[in-house]
Amino acid sequence: MKDALQQLLNNCIEKGSEEDLSALAYLLEGFEKKIDKKYVQYIDGLLHMERKIDKEKKTCEIIVPLNAIWNNSLDIVHGGITATLLDTAMGTAINGILPEGYGAVTNQLNIHYIAPGLGDTLRCKAAIIHHGSKTVVISGEAFRTDGKKIAHATGTFFIIQK
Structure with a gap:
């Protein structure tokens, strides 16, 4: 090998x-x-992710440096990269508050792309909206370096036993 x-x-x-x-x-x-x-x-290493989890506020923030490797043919961040970061921030926020032996997996992810991903970094924030016994509803936002929001997401995650 x-x-x-x-x-x-x-x-x-x-x-x-x-x-x-x-x-x-x-x-x-x-x-x-x-x-x-x-x-x-x-995925954390490949995207050079910096994660910040606030268990009290039930939030997560992920910041990644942008690199041409993540760009699409229009030379802006590929929407799939933005989706991956939002999904990761949302899942991390949820997993940060679940009891030992439980995890969260994405059931539904809905993303509205608002502006092109440009600049030096991409910052995604996620916050829990509703925490039930079997599902969690969460929202997420992605921002480029100049602070402009480039995407808004909502998601539902299943709570599963590991």
Whole structure:
């Protein structure tokens, strides 16, 4: 496995443009932080997530640096990246208040895209609206560097036993 991976990496380094190499370095830096246990999940490392959880307020905020690797063909943040960040912030807020042995999984996610994702960072905030015994309803918002809201989301999450 290591030899095949080394060959793949060497090919990318040999054939890649400066832009390609910059993107590869960005991904590898996040992956390395996951390996070094600075991140819990691979997605956290790949997106270079900074999470802030407030259990009392039942909120979560995630900030990520933007990188061209996440852009769509219009050179703005791909909507799927925004959706992933909103879903992660919402799920993190919920999982932060659940008792040991329970977790939350997305049942429904509804996103309204409002403006293009531009700038240096993307910040997503999530707050719980309703916490039932089997489901949680939550809202989320995504903001670009200049403070403009780029998306508004609502979601329903199932509470499951791990």
